[in-house]
Structure formats: structure tokens, C-alpha cells
Amino acid sequence: MGNTTLKKIGVLTSGGDAPGMNAAIRAVVRTAHYYKIECVGIRGGYTGLIEGNFTKMGPRSVSNIINLGGTILRSARSAEFRTPEGRKKAYEQCVAHNIDALVCIGGDGTFTGALKFSEEFGIKVLGVPGTIDNDIFGTDFTIGYDTALNTAIDAIDKIRDTATSHSRVFFVEVMGRDAGFIALNSGIATGALDILIPEQKDSLEQMFETFEKAQKRGKTSSIVIVAEGEQLASTYDLAKKTKEKFPDYDIRVSILGHIQRGGAPSCADRVLASRLGFGAVIGLMKGLTNVMAGIRSNDLVFTPIEDAITKHNEINQDLLQISEVLAM
């Protein structure tokens, strides 16, 4: 593969961290090295880009990180990068350090910034989708999503032990501010009685009806999974209203929270991150810019960042039906 123009790239992680980001960094660094492209790590996301917080990276700088959660380059949300002045400074750092292109690992906030930056200053950018929410168009899965699912079901399985032992009803809130992917899949995987997600219009009446049916079938304990971004009510309010309706229920709430962001990445996430990190460098070598690397139907594809941040992966309708049929 010829690479006449790309001399030096920067890699950064930005936004909420996700398990597998380190595997992606490793893949970017080692692929760059393999093709004799210099690589610098940018610490602390766009803030580090603005401040020139750079570190030269070689194959050994990413040894023994493929299995670590978090991101060795750290992450941050940068208010300054949202201003033209901030991006100008970032550009000057790129120039000063001879950086030709950036690999930006993160979610839609990360990509929005990258796109703007690239359009303004002509620095090539290539996005890698790293977010547990799986809410990025242009890839079947985002890095960290599979691990977050496994973390969630591991926690919900534990909660089910105690729910069953005490004949309790648990409302478990999982992450997903705009998307119900984690809720829907973890709910199916743990046999949740009901699953509430932002993509679907839910009503208390429907939920209460589901409870009543379950009661009639002799179910003595239940788990309801609620996506963080559920519109109907907060998880605590859902629990409160259910208690008002069914005063006999012994109801508890559990907010899984930040454990969903951490932990050793699953095999699928490590392989995905390795493929996308590799693909990002390949894409830049081919001269691509303003695109995101993704895997669709097991193939590496590149999607305009514009599409990645404006279009949406639809919730699979089959899954919604299955969640209803199987929860008894």
C-alpha cells in the first residue's frame, strides 16, 4: 500500500470513555508504525490538542493495554474547542508539530468537533466510534457497547438473585441518554418484565397492565429495565408511581451508573477496536478525511462524519417484539 504523503498523525480520545478505547489506540499506533508513519498521542482529548499535550508513541508505548478499560490518553469534554479561538490554537499546535491528520476516538460530540475543525483548517480527520451507547450511524457496533452490555447483565443477574429471594420488584436504570440499545438488549438478556426506552412511547397504563398480567401468571418477582433517557418519567418516579398503584409490592431502585463505562473490554470490543484502529490509519493513507471507520456486516466501511452524527441506527423491531413474547 503506497503512502507518499502521510508523515505524522495524532490520536486522541474524547467524550465519555468506553472499554476498548485502549485497544483502538494500540491499533492506531502499531498500524502507523507498521506503515512507517509517525504517531503522537494527544492527552486529554481536545483540551490536550489545544494545549499541545502530546507524547510520541511507538509500538512499546501501547504494550499490555489491550485488556485495560478506560483510556491511557485520558479524555475530557472541552468547552474551549467549541470556540473558534480554541480550534485556532489547536490548529497551530498541529502545524507546530507537523501533524497531518487526526484519529479521533469518541462519540458524536467528538465527531462534531472533528468535522468543524477539519472544515475550518483542512487538517484531515478520521473518526473511530467509541461509546458504550451504540448510537452512532455507520457501524453495526460502537467500541465499548458489547462490554457495557455484559457489565449490565452481570449486575442485573446479581440483582435478580436478591429480587427472587425476596419477591421484589426492581427498577434498574442502565445508561443510554438518547438511545435504548443497552436497555433493550440487557433487558432481553435478563428476562426483564418490561423495558422502557426513549425510542418508544411508553405509558404507565401499559406498564401497570404488564405487572398485572405477570401477577396473574404467578410471577412473584420482576425486573424492569429503564434507559437513562426514558421520557415517561425518571426511574425513581416510575418506582414511586408503581408503589402508589400496587402498595403491596416491595419495590427497589438500582441505578447501575458508571460501572457500565469501565472494566476489561470483551473479546468482541477488543477485536472491533483493533479493526477500527487499523482501518482508521488505512483510511488516512488512502487520503480519506471527514469520515468515520465502521464495521457493517463484518466489513470495514467509511461513512461521512456528517452522516454518522445526523443519521441514526434504528432499534430493531424484532427485538421489541421478542422482549414482549419472551417476558412471562
Place this chain on the structure above:
Amino acid sequence: MGNTTLKKIGVLTSGGDAPGMNAAIRAVVRTAHYYKIECVGIRGGYTGLIEGNFTKMGPRSVSNIINLGGTILRSARSAEFRTPEGRKKAYEQCVAHNIDALVCIGGDGTFTGALKFSEEFGIKVLGVPGTIDNDIFGTDFTIGYDTALNTAIDAIDKIRDTATSHSRVFFVEVMGRDAGFIALNSGIATGALDILIPEQKDSLEQMFETFEKAQKRGKTSSIVIVAEGEQLASTYDLAKKTKEKFPDYDIRVSILGHIQRGGAPSCADRVLASRLGFGAVIGLMKGLTNVMAGIRSNDLVFTPIEDAITKHNEINQDLLQISEVLAM
């Protein structure tokens, strides 16, 4: 070992469930079978005892449960058993079913009820300490405590991944309404900056000072472990007050909650539960009553239930010192 008088025993789990309770039930049932004593399982704790919700148990009824969290006999807190009328009904059930003695697996609430019941009606009772809180006198460890610790540190390790990646401060609340054992040990095991437990008088000033020292040493992310029963303030209020003092900190709260009660028991908990369940039957065969089986310095010992519920295991002062010295 001679057993001339004991013909039939009942076993129940009561109070908050704890991983390893199933292993204890299994040990009671199989030991009873081995010594040709009949055994009935009582479903739903003291409520089941009052209602005669009994099931005959043999060696095969407890196959493949040693590794399961929760309790196959279910648990509950029974208001009725706290009344003389409730206990009278329970006694009548014992008489009707020829039950000579009870093995009561649970915490201090469970033992308080058992003691009263035994004193009033002469039914022999033998307690087995099953609670994640480790707050029972007369045993080095309670069933479920070791598993809860491992669940807690697994979650805190995950939180640390994201704390480190984002330079955040996390307040993590672990279980322990009256006791700081989980907080202190999980805090040491995860390198927590500070650990707040009910056994120790804490102050905001001390905590803030600890933060300041850490900051000076260049620490950019920190975890503070708070026991549920901490007296100083609620975990959310601690976070709020810290934010007021240090407005620059990016502070998050995570309440680990009920995941700490579930999950496959650890090896130590399975062995402990097996020893205590075995020991409970042996104790009853020896004619003991109103005592609790425990393991102290690796030996099976029996402690009067009276002591088990009134005396307290002290927090190890060495551990408090170690937590300070090692957290930098």
C-alpha cells in the same frame, strides 16, 4: 456420633439474603441426611414458619445450588413473627410437623426472633450467620461478606477506569448500615483516597484536608468509599459539600446498591457456609440450643445467640492506619 433425640429439623433463611445461603442450606440438608435426621425447608423465612410453608428436603433437592446466589428457600422480614400471636402460630406449625429444632440462617434480626421463639416455646434453635455486613459477633466472617467485598471491588475497579480517564472524584457508597467492614476493606483493596465508616468519627475538614494533600501530590482522580451507615452526611450531601469547597472538581456519585447482595458466592463463602451448615446440625445433635455456629481462627465454635446479637466485632485498628498510610 450418637443422635438419639433429634428426629426432624427445619431450616430457613431470613432477613437480607447473602451469597452462600444456598451453600449453607445444602450443608444442613445433606448433613442431616447423613446422620439420618429428617429435614424440611421452610419457605419465606418466619412468614413461612407461621404459615406452614414447608417442603421436605433430601440430598437431591440441594443439587447444583452451591454456586447460586440468593436463597432457594426465599427470605422475608416478618412483622407477624415479632408478635406473640405470630410466634404461637409458628410453634403450632412446628408441633404439627414434629419439628424438633430449627436452623436459622440470617443476621441479627433473624437471631433476635429465633432467641425469643426458643425461650417462649422451647423449640431448639441454632443460628448460622448469613449477612454481607459481617456485623455478627462470634464468627470471624459471616456468610456472604467475602463475596460482597469481591463484588464491591470489581465495581470500584470499573469506576476507577473511568475516574482515571476523566480525572474525576467519585463518591462510592457501599453497603453496611451499622458496620464499616465492607467500606474499610473494599476501600483498602481499591486504594481509596478516603474511607468513611460509622465506627469512626469523621469530619468534613479532615476529608477536605485529605483532598488537598492528594492534590498537592499530583493525584488527579480519587475515589472516596462511604459506608451506607456513615453518620457525617449522606453520600450525595458529601459530594455536594465537596463540590462547594472544590468547585473545579468533576465529582460523581455511585451507589453500588443491591448488586452487592447477589452473585455466585466466592470460594471462601462456599466453604464457610458448608462448614457452618454442617456445624449447625452437629451442634443440634450435641443438644445445643440458642447458640450460633461460627468459625474463629479456623475452628468451629458456638456462641450464645444472646452474645452474637449484643456484642460486636471491632474494626481492626491496624486496617484504619494502613488505609491512611497506603492512600497517596
Place this chain on the structure above:
Amino acid sequence: MGNTTLKKIGVLTSGGDAPGMNAAIRAVVRTAHYYKIECVGIRGGYTGLIEGNFTKMGPRSVSNIINLGGTILRSARSAEFRTPEGRKKAYEQCVAHNIDALVCIGGDGTFTGALKFSEEFGIKVLGVPGTIDNDIFGTDFTIGYDTALNTAIDAIDKIRDTATSHSRVFFVEVMGRDAGFIALNSGIATGALDILIPEQKDSLEQMFETFEKAQKRGKTSSIVIVAEGEQLASTYDLAKKTKEKFPDYDIRVSILGHIQRGGAPSCADRVLASRLGFGAVIGLMKGLTNVMAGIRSNDLVFTPIEDAITKHNEINQDLLQISEVLAM
């Protein structure tokens, strides 16, 4: 969805067990119930079919199994079912019990038997791919594969701890008699130095060269992943020959073995199994027979069993390249 003809189905698991089989059984049973189709579980695979080892199953018979490894219906390889007499007896059992159709969960051995049985006796059969090896055509993933991958990398991560601490070379054998999917993916996910799979022609010279390059780069410990079905040599012989070539190496062998078949299924496997079990009943209701339910590009598809057992999923060439580029 109309279902005028299907009255009663049987479900069985056969061949090597795989995590998620229980989730598939649950989905078959509950979907059948939802559509008012009777369902019997057949215990012990085709042997149970021949012997009429049947059990009526309803929604509650599959409660709390979605998270369990193994198969509650047990599995076996049946020599008798490979004979015309055996299949005749199986047919008579179906007739005697009014079974219209079978859902057969397993791998290619299972499907071969199902196809023959269906062709001979006209009993409808629908296959569900359950095998950790992922070597079935007609589905992107087989049930159990994702869990086996996670089990494998969890073990290899542990081995790497000790490999790194002692500067050792480990040859780790993973499952996959005919297919290198587990080896290739777990190898990439753990940063293996080399990966030997049956789909690729390997040579000792190449492997030794890889070792030499690694040594030059200063790598002091290495892991080589070997698929069970590797043609070059047995894992022990590979280790032996490597020792002869590099007498200074401290070389160990680890055969991961049967741990790869067990354990709580991953989220992906539970969801996959739920979709395929649901899909199997839907397929039978539509009148399909001699097909296998699969998921391709996130859609439910049906593939002739004939194709499922004769065609093969190809190893992704990108992955082979990535494994080389990233292993340094």
C-alpha cells in the same frame, strides 16, 4: 400470524453443549406458548428422542435459566440415531406423542441427523446453530461462540500475567477442531504473537521467524494461540520443537479445554439465542422445514440445512492481516 396446522413441537439439544442453549430453549418454549403451540422438551438429544424421554414444557419450566450455561435438556451424541432403526424408533415416538415438528439446537452433526430424519419420515425440522466453534454456514454467529471467546480471553489474560512476570513463552490451545474462529479472535484480542489455525498453512520456519523478530524488538514474553485442529503439529509438539530451536526460552503449554464450553452466556449470546429460538418457532409456523434459523447482518434468515452443513464461513482475511500488523 396465523398458525392453523402446527399443534405440538419438540425441542432438543444435541452434540457439544454451548452457553446460550438454555436461552434458546426458553425462547422456543415461550414463543410456542405465546402462539398456543404445545411444546415438549426432549431430554438427552436424539437418544431421548428414540427413547421417548419427553417432558411437557410451559413458560414456568424455563424460568431463571436464561443465564445458565449448559443445557437443562442435556445433550448427547447418539450412535443409534445414525442407524435407520434408530431413526425409525424416533419417528414412532413422534407419532405416539403427536409431535409435528422438531427444533434441533446444535452443530453440524445435529443438523445432519435432523436432515436425514426429516427426509425419511417427513417430520418437520428446524435447526438452531448452537456450538462454540462458529463453524456453521447461514448465520454470522453461532450460539455460544461469543461466550467462549470471552472465557478464552479471560483465561489468556491470566496466563499473560504470569508469562510477563516470568518472561515466558506460552502455547495456549483453544477449542476449534475444524475452525480457527476462536483462535483467531482470541489471539487478536490478547495480542498473541502468533496464531495457528487449520484454515491457514503454517510452517515452523515462519513461526520461528516471528519469534526471532519479536526477540529483536525486545519482547521478553509471548503467547502463541493454537487452534485444537491445527494441522502443523500438536500444541505439545509445537512447544517441544520451539524449545529445540530456542533452548533458552522458558516455554509452557496450556490447554484451555472444557472451560470454554461452560459459564453464564454473554449478553450477545443470550440475545442471539432468544432471537433464534423465537425465529425457529416462527419459521415452523410459516411451514418451513429443513432449514436453519440464523442472523445475518442483524436480520433473521433461514438457510437450507443442506447448505448450513456443507458450506463454510470464510475466515476474514482482514483479521489475518490485522493479527500480523498489531502483534509486535
Place this chain on the structure above:
Amino acid sequence: MGNTTLKKIGVLTSGGDAPGMNAAIRAVVRTAHYYKIECVGIRGGYTGLIEGNFTKMGPRSVSNIINLGGTILRSARSAEFRTPEGRKKAYEQCVAHNIDALVCIGGDGTFTGALKFSEEFGIKVLGVPGTIDNDIFGTDFTIGYDTALNTAIDAIDKIRDTATSHSRVFFVEVMGRDAGFIALNSGIATGALDILIPEQKDSLEQMFETFEKAQKRGKTSSIVIVAEGEQLASTYDLAKKTKEKFPDYDIRVSILGHIQRGGAPSCADRVLASRLGFGAVIGLMKGLTNVMAGIRSNDLVFTPIEDAITKHNEINQDLLQISEVLAM
């Protein structure tokens, strides 16, 4: 606490690695720092001591290692240190680097070397028991043992899934060359049918009898745990002889191997390692030498290394009885 004489200590890990060694290193380094004692890490065990492979360590050099398996200082077995010349070189390195005392983390091989070295050259040595085998006198538990137990039962639970599904008999070999602690405890914790350990005289007849009894009780699958150091026969031979005796059994062997040495340490191991690392420095400050730090009945104690390597913790007879009574 006064410390007038101790200026600089070295810390090393030697022999087989064990989870929690990093937590012990961290505790040594931070406690030394707290008491203003300089600390150097010695890389690669006694080999590193001989070669002067030293690295200055401060509080930050041990950040984020408390949860990592393996040992960041690496380990090795050193033939040279067993010679007087080797130890002489090691002494010269200590003199050249002004090292007053050594903390030696490892098992009995490590301690034997330390004792000899100290006796010959007067360098103070303090041992910390780090080995998964738990075969060191003077402490209730060694660092790594609890984690190894949890790793073992996690693997055996998985094997049981497949054993049960296929009605198989599994011989599972766990670590323990001279001691049966891992075998006995993991066997009880997983409901093994039989447990073979070097401390007990076993016979094939007894084992076959156990199989026959189990068969009569209707048990269709079984697990036998064999300690690595079992004297009766190798695990493969035990399986072979059992097959000869019971040709109908479907028998498999699984050697758990090196996975037992790795992985994130359990909470108990991290706390134990923290206490012992802390205690080691305290001991040296008190002027102790040729002793090993241990925890007995929850108290820090120091035992002459001479005793630690010659005396033995006895297998608890209760556990042997319990393993028989509960395995049905």
C-alpha cells in the same frame, strides 16, 4: 515510631508469581515512603539482585497496580543465587547501593535463599509469603491463595455445566505440588465427588467405591479434584484406570494450569498483601530480621523464617470430613 537506623530497603518478588504480589510491593513502597525510608525495586528476583537491576521507587511508581495480577518487578528462579559466588555478588550490590535490608516476597524457595543470604552477609531480610499454594507456616493465608481458589472454582463451575449437560465424569487437576489446600477447598466449594490430595493416603479402591455409591444414588455426572502433587497416580492415569474399571463412563480430564496464577487479586488477597507489605516495613523498622510477616487470627505476627520453611500448616480434618459428608 522511631526509625533511626533503616535508611534504604530493597524489595523483590521471587519464585512462582501470585496475584496480590503487586499489592504487596505497593504497600512496601508506600509504607517506606511514609516513614521516610528509601526504597528500591529489584527486578527479576535474586537474579536482579546479583546483577544490580535496581529501580528507585516512590509512591507514584506503584499507582494503579493494586488490582493487577503478576508482579511489576517480575520474578525468576535464580540458580546462581544458590551458589556462594552468586550470593557474594548480591551482597556487593547491596553494599554498592547502600541497601540495609530486603523485603523478599515469595514462597519457601525464596525464603531459603533469603535466610542463607542473611546469615552469610548480615543483610537484614524480612519475608512476605506470596504463593498460591498456601503452604507456608506462620500465616493463616498466603498472598494469592484466595484468588487462586476463586479462579479454580470459576473454572470448575464452567466444567460442571458441560459435565452435567453430558453426564460426564471430569478429573480436574488444580495446582498444589506439595499441598492440597487448593484442591480440598475448591473441591468442597464445587461439590466435588472426590478430592485427592498429597496429605492423604488415597487408593483406587476407595475412589471406585465412591463412584459406585454415587451411581447408586442416581448421580449422573461427577467431578473429581486432583491436586498436582497427588501421589497415587497422575491425573491422566487416574482417568485411564477409572475408564478401565467403568467402561461406560464418559470421562474427561482438565488440567487448569497456569490460569490459577494470574488475574486481578481478590479483595481478601489485596487486603492481606497490603497488611503484610506494611507489616514487613514495620518489622524491619523494629530491627527484626530473618522473620516472615504473617497474619494469624487477624493479627500481624512475625515467625522465624527457619520455622516458616520447615514447619507446615496442617490440613483441617473437619474439612476432610465435610467433603465426604456433603458430596452426594
